[in-house]
Amino acid sequence: MSELTQVPERDLFAVIGRGITKSFDNLRVLQDMPVNIPRGVTYCLLGPNGSGKTTLMRVIMGLVKLESGDIYILDEPLSRINIVYPRLGYMPQQRPLYPDLTVLENLEFYAGLYGIRGQERIRRIDEVLRVVDLPETKNRITGMLSGGMYQRISLACTLINSPDLLLLDEPTVGVDPVTKQSFWGYFRELTKEGKTVVITTHIMEEAERCDMVGFMRNGRMLAESSPDKLKEFAGLKKQLRMKVADPEGKMAKLVGEGLEVRIEGDILFVDVSDTSKMMEVLDQVKPMDFKVIEPTLESAFLKLAI
Ligand SMILES: Nc1ncnc2c1ncn2[C@@H]1O[C@H](COP(=O)(O)OP(=O)(O)O)[C@@H](O)[C@H]1O
Ligand SMILES: [Mg+2]
Numbered sequence: 001m002s003e004l005t006q007v008p009e010r011d012l013f014a015v016i017g018r019g020i021t022k023s024f025d026n027l028r029v030l031q032d033m034p035v036n037i038p039r040g041v042t043y044c045l046l047g048p049n050g051s052g053k054t055t056l057m058r059v060i061m062g063l064v065k066l067e068s069g070d071i072y073i074l075d076e077p078l079s080r081i082n083i084v085y086p087r088l089g090y091m092p093q094q095r096p097l098y099p100d101l102t103v104l105e106n107l108e109f110y111a112g113l114y115g116i117r118g119q120e121r122i123r124r125i126d127e128v129l130r131v132v133d134l135p136e137t138k139n140r141i142t143g144m145l146s147g148g149m150y151q152r153i154s155l156a157c158t159l160i161n162s163p164d165l166l167l168l169d170e171p172t173v174g175v176d177p178v179t180k181q182s183f184w185g186y187f188r189e190l191t192k193e194g195k196t197v198v199i200t201t202h203i204m205e206e207a208e209r210c211d212m213v214g215f216m217r218n219g220r221m222l223a224e225s226s227p228d229k230l231k232e233f234a235g236l237k238k239q240l241r242m243k244v245a246d247p248e249g250k251m252a253k254l255v256g257e258g259l260e261v262r263i264e265g266d267i268l269f270v271d272v273s274d275t276s277k278m279m280e281v282l283d284q285v286k287p288m289d290f291k292v293i294e295p296t297l298e299s300a301f302l303k304l305a306i
Contacts, residue, residue, distance in 0.1 A: 011075045013039060013072070013075075014037045014165045015035055016037070017034060019033070019034075020066065020071060029052050030052050030055055030219045031218070033052075034224070035071070041191060042187050042212070043213070044210035045214050046207040047202065049202060054200065062081035062082075084165075086114055086161060088165050088166075088167070089159060089163030091166070093169040095150070097153065097157065101141075103137045103138055106153065107153075107156065107157055108121065108125070110157040110160045111124060124162070128160055133152070137153065148175040155171065155186065166195065166197045171199055208227050212225065213227055213230065213297070215301055223301075223304055230304070233300070234299070236300055238278070239272070240290055242289070243289040247263055250285050253284075254281065268285070
């Protein structure tokens, strides 16, 4: 019996896996990996190129056969993926649409894959085009769309069956900042409806916007956590950047109190554990100007990855 059959809260996860292992030829692409994706969140698989993100998504979709390991998707084992398939939406990394077809024809094709026909099909197509804000593109040739529009139509196709779990492989690559912003808006809306949105990226700022991050490297899961918890776990603190008169004297005083302080000209950088400590330091130093610097996810990962 597998380890996961014993997990009582398994149904709280959109995806839960243990010991996920996969090789292509002699190359170990996923190595004894766990994965824990709670329902109703945005979850980011973050890692450099070649770390196995796409392969993991394809495993979750049942497109790649596992060597060993155990996964449940929407509380069904991978062997019964066909049962949950109608509740999944997958947007592959490579351009997934037929370039010669119109937007409407592409949407009809995707609807057909899920057995959506007749009035329901018309209704769903109108709805997903509204979601991505492109109702006027129906009769455009897909291959002629701009990069950002193409990605939005790809997302619309992925939404056609109103999936509970969306797997989006690098959905924001090649899209303009405005479209990127609207994608994050859609993702938030979807999670509000209880849907789970999994995306892959190698861009830290994108990961930072997700509820949870799975940090992958060389086919291993190095950490799974919320961005804030990860920073806490890495021991990173907020910093106060203060412009002060008599920087040396003020620095000596703060160091004497056991604080970590760095100096650059008349600017002091002080690590602070919480808001009350921050207020205390500000009150004491009375800076001419100050700014709070939040720790970045990148610095947390760098610290944890060493
Ligand atoms: N079908 C395949 N056959 C052989 N090697 C593959 C195949 N798919 C992926 N790989 C290899 O697996 C590794 C991980 O690839 P991938 O999952 O695409 O990583 P990522 O999406 O993180 O960039 C890479 O070294 C890639 O070349
Ligand atoms: Mg990839």
